[in-house]
Amino acid sequence: MTGPTPHGRADRRSAGELESEVLAALWATEEALTPAEIQAEIGGSLAYNTVHTILRRLYDKGLVLRDADGRRGAYRPAKNAAELTAEAMRQVLDRGPDPIAALQQFVTELSPEEEAAVRDLLGGSGP
Incomplete structure (x- = not known):
């Protein structure tokens, strides 16, 4: 959340955070949105020009x-x-040197629900 810091400056969100907020607003609806509609959806804390630049x-x-x-x-999202x-x-x-090792590490950290979903997707049965 943005707001004044102890030094009187407003906290700044990174471009990645702003892009994520704009994408989330677009994903939340089936219809294309204008920059003004996205600005209102995000809460109006961003200037219209900032929203337009992010878009x-x-x-x-x-x-x-x-x-x-x-x-x-x-605008509408190109991908969900x-x-x-x-x-x-x-x-x-x-990008990684060993994608199989990365996948093995990843699956060890899945929740039981996520693991079940992966098993279902792969057509396997669980224990």
């Missing part, structure tokens, strides 16, 4: 699309949250 960055990264259905200046997360996980695995 432009997300567009340049291929994470949002400009709506072509008549709402000029409206699960797709984006899976893509990020794949990129991390591809």
Whole structure:
């Protein structure tokens, strides 16, 4: 949350945090949103220009699309949250020296529900 620090400056959120907030607002609806609508959804603490800049960055990264259905200046996510997360996980695995070891470590930290879901996805049966 932003607010004044003891030195009178406002806390600043990183660009990644702001991008995540904008994406979360877009994922929360089925419709494309304008920068003003996203600003209101986030709580109005960001300037309109900041929201527009974040949207432009997300567009340049291929994470949002400009709506072509008549709402000029409206945006929608290019991928849903699960797709984006899976893509990020794949990129991390591809960068590491031993993706199998990373996966083994990852699955040891899964909750019982997550482990059951992975087993179901792989067609295996649990203990």
